[in-house]
Structure formats: structure tokens, C-alpha cells
Amino acid sequence: MPTAIEIFKYLPKKNCGECKHPTCLAFAMALANNKAKVEDCPYISEEGKRALAASSAPPIRLVKVGSGRHAFEIGDETELYRHEKKFFHPTRYCVILNDDIADQELEERTLAVNRTKFERVGQIMAADMVAVRHVSGDAQRFARAVSVVAESTDLPLLLMSKDVPALEAAAGQISAKLPLLNAADKDNWALMATLAKRLKCPLVVREDRGLNELADLVAQVKGAGVDDIVLDFGASTLKELMERSTMVRKVSVKRTFRGLGYPVLVLALGPQAMLMATLATMKYGSIVALEELRPEQALPLFVLRQNIYTDPQVPIQVKPDLYPVNNPGEGAPVLFTTNFSLTYFTVLADIEKSKVPVWLQVVDTEGLSVLTAFAAGKLSAEHVQKALEKSGAKSRSKAGTLIIPGMVARLAPKLGEVTGMKVLVGPKESSGLPKFLKGL
Template identity: 30%
Template sequence: MKETSPLNLYKQLPQTNCKKCGEETCMAYAAGLIARTRKVEECTPLVEEKKYAKKLEALKSIVAPELKMVYIGVGDKQVKVGGEDVMYRHQMTFFNKPPFAYDVADNMEEAKLIERVKKITTWRKFYIGKWQGVEMIAVRSVTDDPAKFAAAVKTVLANGNGFPLILCSFNPAVLKAGLEVAAKEKPLIYAANKDNWKEVAQLAFDYKVPVTLSVPFDLDGLKSMAVTFASMGLTDLVLDPGTAPNGKMLQQTLLNFINLRRAAVEEAQRDIAYPVMVLPINAWLTTEDPVRAAYWESVLTAAFVIRGGAIMIKHSLEAYSMMPDMHLRFNIYTDPRTPVQVKPGIYKVGTPGPESPVFLTTNFALTYYTVESDIASNGIDAYIIAINTDGIGVQASVAGGQLTPTKIQDSFNEAGFDWAGQKFPAMVLPGMAAKFSGELEDLFAGKAKIMVGPEDSGRIVGWMKDFWPPK
């Protein structure tokens, strides 16, 4: 959707302000459509009344993403790939983070297969207020045996906790065996190529599943195949333009990804506007050293998270390989228009009591969770009050006026904090807000002592040894 003006969307609405969509006005609803906080189907008069049929079709066309959105899997773990509108994040935001699919193979012993599946599905990391984890499982056919592949898919389904699957083989017979087991789960099949495309297209049509088109390093050929599949009514497509893990062809890989994204979102080439798959797993073709391979897999993942990769197949489950990419993906797919925030208020770390300190910070999520982590990791029982600064950090909010002594006082009053119940009633300011200490002493006179803590929360444990409890 290139449209950024609510007024132009408003023209396609009933303009009755009926509030059935949940918004007070049609203009507010139009703004919600642009921000993707509202859906076309929520305007029930537009959908249900025949007199609005032309407007409905026009609106659907306007709000359709520039990059086709493809759904993989079913239920609450279903993933969405593609659906983007911009070339670069700063132009608006990215909406659908690329799911990471970690591989298993059909030549694994059943116990090892189950062990790896469980490791994939249970891996989680808490980062800035949200759990990060794996979204998909890629089942690779190494044996090229339909029966063994079907057995592996069945085992993965039984132990995969509903994770969406990618069925990986260039052999249509193998893919069919997997689909006979897993079609109801709507897996992505990988892949149709120049040799098998007719058979794979028939499988996608018969089983009604999304399909990957693999034409390495030939964008014209990839486009031709996409047009062919679309003419057959198959539009749930993912493109694989090839992933070279190193050398000059890696540069070409990056250029291909950029050109595909540009063709879709800037040149409106609808016949190739599909999400693109990356194979960081190819890093394992470059070396026999598992540490180097895992490292390079992480590097490739990072490069293509930034360059618009919509779905990725990976291998290493080592934390040193997974965590950097999870963190980068989280940051890139965070809306730059809205700071990441926590709910303002009083939080407990550990089991604080009357002798525990009260630390002050802002509700910028990165700041809050850094402070919380530094306190918790040192076994300190404490209270933290997060002041509403619209998600701005301490230093910037002090300078910009979002954090003020009066707002701090109001925040404690709203939270209803019981200073009288504290043996050591004291508020610990971050060092960067030290200039507020005098005014806060006046505002909290008779209630709490104002103390100035370190500028860096990593030094809280040392500060506690020197200054707590207060004298």
C-alpha cells in the first residue's frame, strides 16, 4: 500500500461515522487501515451493503501490500511472510518479521530427530520485554525416499507443537509423500525448479499449499516461472533466487534481493511481487568447521534480515549463532515510529520489602529491562518505578522535558506507593537525572529521601555496597 493519506482512503468509505469498526469516525478508521491496526472487513456496512461494492473493491486494492502476503501453517502459530510496503524501514516500518526455520533431516534416527525438534520448539530468549524464538521447522529429504520422508514428517508433526513446516525436496514423489501426511497443516513446499515445476505445481494445486519457486541466479527465469504459476491460479508463492554463501556470487545474491524488492515496492511489478526466501544454511557448504559455519550462517542471516529476506532456513542451534540474529531481527522489525515501551508504574524485582530501595527509570523498554536485568542478576530485591516519558530514555527525556520532578511526583501518587511502609523511604534517581534531586527533596519532603544513583545501572551493585541502606 503506497497510500499514506487517510483522506484518500476515507473517500472509499461510507462516511457515516457509524462506529461499527470500533473507531469514533471513518477518518480514524482510515488512519487505522494505513497503520494496519484495522482491517477492511471491520467496516461491516462496506462489506455487507451492495451499494458500496465498488468502493469495497477499490479499498481492497488500495490497502493491499506491495509485496504479496503468504500464510504458512494453521492456528495460532501460523506465520505471515511478505506483506511489506516499503523498500527501507525508515520510510514507514516493516510489518512481518522473517520466520526462522531450523532444519531436520529424514536420515536422522528417530530419537535424535525428536530431540532436535524439541530443542527447536522450546528455544526462547527474553529480550526487551518480549520472548524471541524459532517459528518454523524445515524437514529436508536427504534419503530421497518418499517413505522415509513421510515418516520423518509424521514424527515432526507429532512432536513439533504445531510449528509450521517447510517440506524440502526437488523430488515431486517425496514432496507428495510429505503432503499426504501434513497437507492439513498447510506447509510450504520447497521447491519447484526448471525440471520439476509441472509436477510441483500440480501438488500445490491439489493440496492447496504455498510453494517455493527456485531459479538460482536467473531473475528473468524466476519471473517467468512466477507468471506461469500465477496463470494457473497459484499465487501463494515464495521466491528463491539463490543464496551463494561466499565469494563474488554472494554480492550477486544481495543485488538480486535488492532488485526483487525494488521491482515489487517501487516499480509495482506485480508478477514478481512475492516474498523471498534466504538459505543461510548454505554456510555449511563452505567449511567443515562447525563453529566457523555457525558463525558465517549468522552473518548471512544478518545481512539478509536487513536486505528484505522474508523467510530463512537455518541449521545451527548454538546460542552464539542464534542470539545475534534474534536480536537484530527484533530491532529491524520494531516500528521506528513508536518507541518500544513498558507500561508505566511500580514493578517488583525479586521479593522487595520495607528495607528495599526504590529505583527510578523511564518506560523506554531498553532502559527499563537493562535496569531490571542489572538489579535481578545481582540478587537485589528492589522496586522500580517506570515513569511515562512516551518511551524515551533517561538522558533524552531529561533534556527534552518528558521527565520532570512534577511528573515523578504524579507518577508515585498515581501508583499509590506506600512510603510510610518503608523502613528506608528513599528514591534512587539515575545519575543522569541528578539535577532534579533538589526540587524532588522539596516535593517529597517528609515522605522520602532523594538519593542519586550511578549513571550506568551496571554499577548499581557497587553503589548499593557504598550507599545502602541510607544513613
């Protein structure tokens, strides 16, 4: 990706603001950070457009699946390791339903997928997609099953059939929902490509013999006019999944080899399905399709995705509020920390360990840790006072005691003045909390 200055050279330097950015420089910066599109500038020259398009085309194609509010984008990744920048488009989880299930049960199971949903640190984590797999051998049945599922969910669909006419019948009725068609293989690719092109739907290209063979097939499908391609390299073991997925990502982002520069679908089937899903979440899987997603396994999997796809430079934040720990009553003291998730979880665990009842006040520091927030002026006596007022801390804890992190001991006198509470300086490290609290 070119730098803002390199992009800036091609811009009209009119500062007209039509791109919604006040200056061309700001627009260039947004482009450089993938936060704007070249087309947003009405005045850029054709030459500039070409130059920028060529150098800024993502090494892995961005593919849109589905329509409506649950539509999602996959691909457009630029890194091998998340610390280098970040992973942009989180892995999507898809639950596979067979078309030989009776309508009513099919509907119920689709609704169950809709309900696979958790809320965590202010984010909704949910299943993203439903697949209908053609196992009945009956094209009509498949079409019927697809329509039942489509009516029961707004989630995007993955339609799985090798039988092109069957797939055509099923997909045709819901093509406006932009389902992902699965899959073109070495035998049916020409017909599949024609279908995908006609329906304007994205298409999975599957080839399990090797990456050269896969790239061959992809080239043919692309040649037939399909741009929105999703790869299925058909890994049958964890080792294969690890190696093929890494090779595809590496060859795309390190060598800018565009022949495999597409998002990846992983069919996680069989007894190791959960392990494959776990691995694919960390190792470059765009969509993982599973036959079963029970909540006790879905929750850790979703949290893993949330963790891995967190922007390394934008920390996960906890909602600023007053949290009861160890069932505190009016006599329990208030202890504050920042809303940086890591700090919060560490402090929480250490208070729980102490078994001492405490009201834990989370102060909004924009996700910074205690010292960083203090240094950046985002953790002052006033900030703390504001947080205490907002959460009504003083009406819930009548002890009148405020415990503050040892790292910001110097805030103590000011805090005492501002809050009118008795300020106790806690330990510098959270690990000292159990001893400190027990000693109160």
C-alpha cells in the first residue's frame, strides 16, 4: 500500500471536500489506511486512478456475501501476523443443515442458529451463516429446503451441491440474497462459473489435490468471468489445514501472487471439526462451516475470534460502570481501575481471589492502562469523580473509602479533595491486591 504522501501526489489538491474529507491530504491519509475508496474523489485523473488501483488493490480480494443487515465481507487481508497491523475481516461461522431434514425441524434448527448469540464487552458475537447441503439427491427437495431455511433466517446462506441444475434451481429463487455457491470443482467448473456469473453470486472453488491444481482451477473460473471467488483447498487433516492456509496467505501477501488471492472456506467436518474451526480462526480461515455448533463450544470459539481479530492498537474496552465483586454491601469500599480490558480482568480476578467484598469502579480511560492513561491525561481526579457520580457509587457504598492504584499514588491528595472520600493507596501491581484487601 502506498503512503499518504505517495497517494497525495495523484490527488487534485483542491480541498473541495466532496470526498467527505476536508482536505486532499486527509483523504490521502484515509486511503492509505483503507478507510476510503479511490472512487470517492470525483476529480482524480484516469492515470491516477490506474496507478492507485494497481498498487492499492488488496492482495486478497474482498468478497461480499449475503444481503441485508447480516451481509458480511471477507478477504482483503494484508498481514501474516496480526501484530504487523491487524486482521481485518473476522472468521465467519456457518452451520450446515442437510436437505433431507423435514421442513419443520429444518425451520427449528435454523431458528436455533439464529439464537446462537452472546454479548461480550459490548459486542454481539453470533453465528453468521447457514449452509444447506444437498444430500437428498432430489433437486426439488434441495430447492424446497433452501427456501425453508431462507424464510427462517436473515443470515447469508451457503448452498452446497455439486449438481449444477439442482443448485441453479435452489439458488435462483433466492439469488437476491447473494448466497455463496458451493462448489466448482475440476468436473463442473464451467457450468458452475456460468451459473455464478448469471446469478452474480460468489462462488467457492474446491480442489483438494494441491495448490497448483487449485490455482489452475481458479484461473479457469476467473477466465469464465467470475470475480468473487472463495477458495476451498480441501484440507482433511489439521496439518494440511495449517500448511495450506499458511501457504495461501503467504503467497498472496508476501509475493502478491493474485492467483490464490481470495478468502478461504474451511469445511470443518468429522470428529475434529471443533479443532479445525479453532485452528482456522487463528490461521486465516474466512468462513468455517460446521455441522454442529453447541453453545458450550461456540462461546470459547467466538471469544477466540474476538481476541484474535482485535486491533492490536485499539484495546478491547470494558463498559465504565460500578461492578460488585464478592457481593459487596454498603460497607464495602470502592476501588477504581481503568476500562482497558486486560487491566480490568486482572484486577477483577485478584479481587475475587481476596474474597473481600469490593465495589469496582471502572473509569473510562479510552482503553488505556493505568500509567498510560495517567500520562496521557485521561486519568485524573476529575475523571474519577465524574465516573463515581455517573455510576452512583457513593449511594451504593457508604464506607466513604476509595482505593486507588499504587501507580497513581500521586493522585491521592487531589482525589481526597475532589471526592471527599478517604483515599487509600493500593498496591502498584494488581497481584498485591489480595494481601492488601485482606489487610484492610
